[in-house]
Amino acid sequence: MTVTEEVTPTSHYERIGGASSVKAAVELFYDKVLADPELAGYFVHVDMVEQRRHLALMLTVVLGGPNEYAGRGLAEAHQPLGIPAAHYAKVGEHLAATLTELGVPADIIGDVRTVLGQVQDQVVSADAGAGA
Ligand code: HEM
Numbered sequence: 308m309t310v311t312e313e314v315t316p317t318s319h320y321e322r323i324g325g326a327s328s329v330k331a332a333v334e335l336f337y338d339k340v341l342a343d344p345e346l347a348g349y350f351v352h353v354d355m356v357e358q359r360r361h362l363a364l365m366l367t368v369v370l371g372g373p374n375e376y377a378g379r380g381l382a383e384a385h386q387p388l389g390i391p392a393a394h395y396a397k398v399g400e401h402l403a404a405t406l407t408e409l410g411v412p413a414d415i416i417g418d419v420r421t422v423l424g425q426v427q428d429q430v431v432s433a434d435a436g437a438g439a
Pocket residue numbers: 346349350353361364365366368369376378379381384385388390394395398423426430
């Protein structure tokens with residue numbers, strides 16, 4: 308083992324099994340988000356491939372995996388959608404429930420919640436009101 312390997316913490320993304328585990332989580336997360344009548348509407352005009360891509364990118368980013376996404380920034384992509392804080396929180400709960408169901412360790416889920424808190428201001432619309 309090299310010094311680098313000793314001091315470089317394994318990312319959550321690697322700990323849960325990398326891309327194949329993220330793919331499995333995406334399937335479950337996708338079902339939950341689209342089955343939620345308050346959230347499904349955001350994705351009506353987004354095609355299936357793009358929806359899954361969105362969820363995979365979102366999961367990878369919050370799990371500290373490689374950020375291979377080279378598109379628009381989070382704020383640019385989400386501010387026009389007018390997402391209120393309440394809807395953001397619901398997506399976060401679906402994500403936490405997905406990871407719990409898949410047996411992801413609690414410390415990882417705790418860190419996912421922390422990241423969700425950190426990027427909230429970029430995704431939630433400043434003018435979406437208190438969020439109903
Ligand atoms: C941490 C939270 C989130 C992350 C990291 C994230 C990430 C992303 C990324 C990378 C894209 C692609 C942007 C592009 O292709 O230009 C995207 C698009 C999108 N996101 Fe999110 N997202 C998050 C939360 C949400 C929430 C809470 C909703 C809805 C309630 C949402 C709905 C959408 C929709 C509808 C699009 C497509 C927008 C379009 O094509 O114009 N996202 N998101």
